[in-house]
Amino acid sequence: MDEFKEQMNRRLQQLAAAAEPTFWGFLGCEFISMQDQVITIALDAKTHHLNPIGIVHGGVLSSLLDNAMGIVVMTARPDEKVVTTNLNVHFVSPLYEGRLFVTAELVHQSRKMLTTQGRVVDQHGNLGTMGTGTFRVI
Numbered sequence: 001m002d003e004f005k006e007q008m009n010r011r012l013q014q015l016a017a018a019a020e021p022t023f024w025g026f027l028g029c030e031f032i033s034m035q036d037q038v039i040t041i042a043l044d045a046k047t048h049h050l051n052p053i054g055i056v057h058g059g060v061l062s063s064l065l066d067n068a069m070g071i072v073v074m075t076a077r078p079d080e081k082v083v084t085t086n087l088n089v090h091f092v093s094p095l096y097e098g099r100l101f102v103t104a105e106l107v108h109q110s111r112k113m114l115t116t117q118g119r120v121v122d123q124h125g126n127l128g129t130m131g132t133g134t135f136r137v138i
Contacts, residue, residue, distance in 0.1 A: 055094040068104035069116035086134040095128035
């Protein structure tokens with residue numbers, strides 16, 4: 001079991017390194033951990049992540065969910081290409097500048113489709129956004 005965890009951790013580090021020059025890195029996403037099939041990423045929300053009324057922009061929050069849930073499906077299907085086909089986002093409470101944490105997990109998978117769920121919380125654990133994602137193996 002420890003070998004599996006080491007393999008998974010190496011795979012996640014590879015994904016994070018490959019993602020750094022992409023939109024992932026542009027946003028400022030940071031891989032934190034994966035435990036019990038739940039991935040955690042973080043973002044230090046700064047002024048440029050905010051909308052004009054001073055809260056984290058909904059597009060940033062949606063992207064965070066898509067990124068985290070995307071990593072979950074990439075670890076579930078490491079030898080296949082998987083793309084987002086649907087993203088449902090619920091903005092529960094405003095989130096502000098500061099450290100945000102995103103958790104995501106796999107809910108269901110079939111031969112070609114995977115369903116995930118995720119949550120974005122602030123540094124105090126307050127829920128701001130939650131969502132589900134559907135991904136397709138191409």
